[in-house]
Amino acid sequence: MEKVKQAWIYCAIDAPEDTHGVLKGQFRQLCDYAEQMVVETAGSSSDCGGRPLPERQGFRHFIEAVKERKANILLVVNRHSLARSSMQLAQLQAMTESLNVEIWSPQEGRIF
Numbered sequence: 888m889e890k891v892k893q894a895w896i897y898c899a900i901d902a903p904e905d906t907h908g909v910l911k912g913q914f915r916q917l918c919d920y921a922e923q924m925v926v927e928t929a930g931s932s933s934d935c936g937g938r939p940l941p942e943r944q945g946f947r948h949f950i951e952a953v954k955e956r957k958a959n960i961l962l963v964v965n966r967h968s969l970a971r972s973s974m975q976l977a978q979l980q981a982m983t984e985s986l987n988v989e990i991w992s993p994q995e996g997r998i999f
Contacts, residue, residue, distance in 0.1 A: 895958040896931035
């Protein structure tokens with residue numbers, strides 16, 4: 888039996904606050920993408936600021952959802968929403984493999 892695809896929408900910007908509504912635009916874009924992918928949306932979260940991924944509250948909400956088996960796909964606008972360096976991306980890839988989740992982007996397709 889095929890596992891149900893449950894997506895988590897994650898929006899993030901480097902700025903300390905969203906004064907221009909960028910997060911709302913990302914959210915709309917990712918909702919449309921989830922619809923195109925024909926996946927259920929399990930939830931969403933967002934973060935502002937350039938903190939490392941493990942320190943972001945919104946990203947931790949996704950990890951909690953994965954551990955509770957409520958989500959198995961992360962939707963982001965692009966990989967830069969998650970990490971900027973190749974070392975951070977490698978760590979993220981290892982984490983996705985250990986949790987058995989996929990990361991998708993409307994700009995890049997499957998990231999991991």
